[in-house]
Amino acid sequence: MNQAHFLEREHFQALIDILAGEGYRCLGPQVRDGAIIMDDLTDAAQLPAGIHDQQTPGTYQLTHSDSTRWFAWANGPQALKPLLFAPRETLWRAERDEQGKINFVQSHDKAQKTAVFGVRSCDLAGMRVQDGVLLQDQYRDDLYAARRESLFTVAVNCSHPAETCFCAATGDGPTAESGYDLLLTELDEGFLINAGSEVGEKVLARLPLDQPSDQQHFDAGQQAIQAAEMQTRKLPANVDQVLLNNLDHGRWQEVAQRCLSCGNCTMVCPTCFCHKESEQPELDGSATEHLREWDSCFTEGHSYIHGMVIRKETEKRYRQWLTHKLATWVQQFGNSGCVGCGRCIVWCPVGIDLTEEASAIAGDNHD
Secondary structure (H helix, E strand, O other), rough: OOOEEEEEEEHHHHHHHHHHOOOOEEEEEEEEOOOEEEOOOOHHHOOOOEEEEEEOOEEEEEEEOOOOOOOOOOOOOOOOHHHOOOOEEEEEEEEEOOOOEEEEOOOOOOOOEEEEEEEEHHHHHHHHHHHHHHHOOOOOOOHHHHHHHHHEEEEEEEOOOOOOOOOOOOOOOOOOOOOOEEEEEEEEEEEEEEEEEEEHHHHHHHOOOOOOOOOHHHHHHHHHHHHOOOOOOOOOOOOHHHOOOOOOOOOHHHHHHOOOOOHHOOOOOOOOEEEEEEEEEOOOEEEEEEEEEEEEOHHHHEHHHHOOEOOHHHHHHHHHHHHHHHHHHHHHHHHOOOOOOOOOOOOOOOOOHHHHHHHOOOOOOOO
């Protein structure tokens, strides 16, 4: 990491203005409908000052304090995935001209430059995982690639992990090591700030910065240590082999009795990339759109092959999700599909905890 500088809280607006002036659409954390989501950001006053989150299995709640901090929360339901791998988009259109000839046309616009404030280390890790899937030469996704190249990330080291977080155990946090353009460490009086890319360096050079004190460096270090120590969840050792060696374990049936097959865990996961494609024709027959939208291995249609559904039972769907996420993903891409963000635990309506399920199958119950 390069040399850290210090940005006073009162000068944070300058960062927003610089990026907006460079043509970026700025997005930042804001409270909407009882959750922290990413929305258009033009003024630092929009950031969630004094907002904290309480996250437990199946529960997400925001609380308020008189703190001046804007990033004293773990994460919301969104990661970077919806901004890069769109939940629903048109891949191409087929249009009929006056002579009845069908023409195929691309229907997407040029990717908009986007700067995202408040990105966490687990989200950067999730983006790296999706890069490994969607930027492979043979299967490169041009829409994802264009948005990825237009993205500017203002990451923030996590200071208040949730009870459900376990990024320290997966090695993906709570501090960011790479993958960002700018990295902030929030203190009460302002931010330590580092650049992680050439474009980040150029932005950094235009900010009104000070030299951080030894005390600020010490406080930032202590904050990182405490954020890691607060996390208690973890996955069992050699979890990939444990799961693949226990495909008939009784725990699969037990968890199926609680699982709703709703797919919430896959929707909030920063690495899931399953999708389906469909046609949406105009009623007059003049054109049709070929759509891509997120899918889930928990839906019936996901495992429909040649006239039959091969995973009719919830037991098999949950087993498919967990073994792929933690085991066969490693075989495919060389890394785990889990970054320890804990979103799947929080946003599961019945509070199923994948660390608990994996540990139970490994014979290492938390009870």
